[in-house]
Amino acid sequence: MGNTGYLDAIQKELDRWTEEVSEKIKKHPERRPEFINTSGISIKRLYTPIDFSGEAYLDELGFPGEYPFARGVQPTMYRGRYWTMRQYAGFATAEESNRRYKFLLDQGQTGLSVAFDLPTQIGYDSDHEMAIGEVGKVGVAIDSLKDMETLFNGIPLDKVSTSMTINAPAAVLLAMYIAVAEQQGVSSDKLRGTIQNDILKEYSSRGTYIFPPKPSMRIITDIFSYCAEHVPLWNTISISGYHIREAGSTAVQEVAFTLANGIAYVGAAINAGLDVDKFAPRLSFFFNAHLDFFEEVAKYRAARRLWAKIMKERFGAKNPRSMMIRFHTQTAGCTLTAQQPMNNIVRVAFQAMSAVLGGTQSLHTNSMDEALCLPSEQAVQVALRTQQLIAYETGVADTVDPMGGSYYVESLTRQIYERANEYIQKIEDMGGAVSAIERGYIQKEIQESAYRYQKEIESGERIVVGVNRFQVDEEKPTNLLRVDPAVRVAQIEKLRALKEERDEQKVKDTLGRLREAAQGTENLMPPILEAVKAYATLGEICDVLREVFGEYQPSTSLA
Amino acid sequence: MAEGKKIRVLAAKPGLDGHDRGIKVLASALMDAGMEVIYTGLRQTPAQIVEAAIEEGVDVIAMSILSGAHDYHFPKVMELLKERGIEDILVLGGGIIPDEDIPKLKEVGIAEIFGPGTNTQDVVNFIKEHVEKKRRQMSSA
Numbered sequence: 001m002g003n004t005g006y007l008d009a010i011q012k013e014l015d016r017w018t019e020e021v022s023e024k025i026k027k028h029p030e031r032r033p034e035f036i037n038t039s040g041i042s043i044k045r046l047y048t049p050i051d052f053s054g055e056a057y058l059d060e061l062g063f064p065g066e067y068p069f070a071r072g073v074q075p076t077m078y079r080g081r082y083w084t085m086r087q088y089a090g091f092a093t094a095e096e097s098n099r100r101y102k103f104l105l106d107q108g109q110t111g112l113s114v115a116f117d118l119p120t121q122i123g124y125d126s127d128h129e130m131a132i133g134e135v136g137k138v139g140v141a142i143d144s145l146k147d148m149e150t151l152f153n154g155i156p157l158d159k160v161s162t163s164m165t166i167n168a169p170a171a172v173l174l175a176m177y178i179a180v181a182e183q184q185g186v187s188s189d190k191l192r193g194t195i196q197n198d199i200l201k202e203y204s205s206r207g208t209y210i211f212p213p214k215p216s217m218r219i220i221t222d223i224f225s226y227c228a229e230h231v232p233l234w235n236t237i238s239i240s241g242y243h244i245r246e247a248g249s250t251a252v253q254e255v256a257f258t259l260a261n262g263i264a265y266v267g268a269a270i271n272a273g274l275d276v277d278k279f280a281p282r283l284s285f286f287f288n289a290h291l292d293f294f295e296e297v298a299k300y301r302a303a304r305r306l307w308a309k310i311m312k313e314r315f316g317a318k319n320p321r322s323m324m325i326r327f328h329t330q331t332a333g334c335t336l337t338a339q340q341p342m343n344n345i346v347r348v349a350f351q352a353m354s355a356v357l358g359g360t361q362s363l364h365t366n367s368m369d370e371a372l373c374l375p376s377e378q379a380v381q382v383a384l385r386t387q388q389l390i391a392y393e394t395g396v397a398d399t400v401d402p403m404g405g406s407y408y409v410e411s412l413t414r415q416i417y418e419r420a421n422e423y424i425q426k427i428e429d430m431g432g433a434v435s436a437i438e439r440g441y442i443q444k445e446i447q448e449s450a451y452r453y454q455k456e457i458e459s460g461e462r463i464v465v466g467v468n469r470f471q472v473d474e475e476k477p478t479n480l481l482r483v484d485p486a487v488r489v490a491q492i493e494k495l496r497a498l499k500e501e502r503d504e505q506k507v508k509d510t511l512g513r514l515r516e517a518a519q520g521t522e523n524l525m526p527p528i529l530e531a532v533k534a535y536a537t538l539g540e541i542c543d544v545l546r547e548v549f550g551e552y553q554p555s556t557s558l559a
Numbered sequence: 560m561a562e563g564k565k566i567r568v569l570a571a572k573p574g575l576d577g578h579d580r581g582i583k584v585l586a587s588a589l590m591d592a593g594m595e596v597i598y599t600g601l602r603q604t605p606a607q608i609v610e611a612a613i614e615e616g617v618d619v620i621a622m623s624i625l626s627g628a629h630d631y632h633f634p635k636v637m638e639l640l641k642e643r644g645i646e647d648i649l650v651l652g653g654g655i656i657p658d659e660d661i662p663k664l665k666e667v668g669i670a671e672i673f674g675p676g677t678n679t680q681d682v683v684n685f686i687k688e689h690v691e692k693k694r695r696q697m698s699s700a
Contacts, residue, residue, distance in 0.1 A: 118575035118576065118577075118626055118628075119575065121575075122575055122602075124575075129604075131575075133574055133632055134574055134575050137627040138576075138626050138627065202577075206577050207578070207579065208575075208577055246580070247579075336675075337675065338674055371655065371675045372657065373655065374627070447584075450580050450583065450584050451583075451584050451587045454584045458679060458680060467676040468678075476657075476658035478659055480657050482657070554601065555600075556599060556600035557598075558583065558586050558587070558596065
């Protein structure tokens, strides 16, 4: 074949060149004896058509918008429309967060992303003992439909798409969103947005679990099924590698553990009797944009191809939309430094660029001050401007998958694909993601990678600018944004007032119906929606479910 | 250690914060440095932490919070230790702690705060130095 002759010629020349270079580097050695990325892939000095000759093009890459989607999920990508610029925000009260959302929308942000405080994420009302010290701190405090009404006051829910970082109580917050929309006269079939709803990575990496795996998986499949019928444009889950990476995993592990969780959700839904092509098109994903630029670009491309193959071959999906990884990306919070925080603007810009070159559907760029405190308005503005600069000034969005065909990126894409696939097989051999998590396997793998990374920094093998090199004496910034502890007092007062004015009998009845549903097998969404509309609080609803389902007990063993 | 007795550390996550990368990395580093580490897991109340520290007979409590709730949980732990009459446990804090909060935390008895970018060896050295000093004080008293 003609191509073989051409590759032979290149190989011959490559051998000659390598030999000559080997002589030269005896005098002037390279910076390191070996270059290895976080995924353990050894990086060659030079990549050539030997590494990606193009013969595998149709199998491995294909065309954008078509199987296996390696080059992108839409045919025209950003030539049609830019990615959604979506900054994760929320703090203190619903009033204050509502103001921040309106500011962001005024600044040209194109979608909302709600951060909830920890008590909300773990299903406690603001007056619960466990909530002391946490109310309104890392996000907005939502205790009932009342707070949700305030949060979206003056924001037309048929016009914006809203992402909500909520997992264990996702069904409750989604129900509140549907109820607010209804009050605005917007029916649920018009709502666009995402709930994170990814409990498996909470057990392994993020920590806001409530119930044990089995009932948690049931709640998730109930949401899939309810939304397929009533909220068809809603992304019912955001299967997240972001937090797995933040917890310390490598790029390969991020892909592998995320897709393994994805397999568990799809399997559970099919077992619950759902048709794969009914729910799978609404699955979405969430990845991290970390430091190693090309490794990251390759990671997104590899993940798309791997998921497409899993959905088609393993689960027999027919609808191409069931095979697509549509994903959100956030730049890596764990790479931000408290030292010389202005440097973070540049880190974030490179990370964001890798996400765009990797074909993300939406993006959050971190603010420079996040290693210090909650982001200030000015820092958020620079972060959003970074995305706008990439979109409107750099020209990288003018063609689809501009890195495609780079010998290096294609080689990395293939290796990440293969290594992630091996991991997934290993997890499958253990009985799938749920049992791998229950055994602590995923946690241990992540923990080992995190410790290795830290040791590389401490030995000076890995440079963190401003931390272990190029340090300066600096004054730590003052006047950081912080949440007033009075927020808790205000929330408790709102709860007291709510409990006085609502119809207690109706609350009791709807919670009773929810309990019955939880004890049986019917879909939990309708009774949750009824309870929410009766102004039962988030804590009351979650308490009913706690009584029926119990609570997850994690192991505390160290690797 | 001169006394030869291993240093025991309780690694603790007070409050609802789920960020445990830092505390687990630190725990591994302390174990590599020859210390015994007991990890509480997530979502511990100050009372649970103090109880565990007493039960395990630790020399050190190392707490980490990245949610901003250190302003409540750290002083609460110190208050409870004081109530129980415990003065010989070295208490350390870490996480996202604004500089301006540090003086207040030291005032209530937190020995040191280690922020983002800390070298784990600095924590190891700090613990060794202070525990030895405390042990000397205790044995001469």
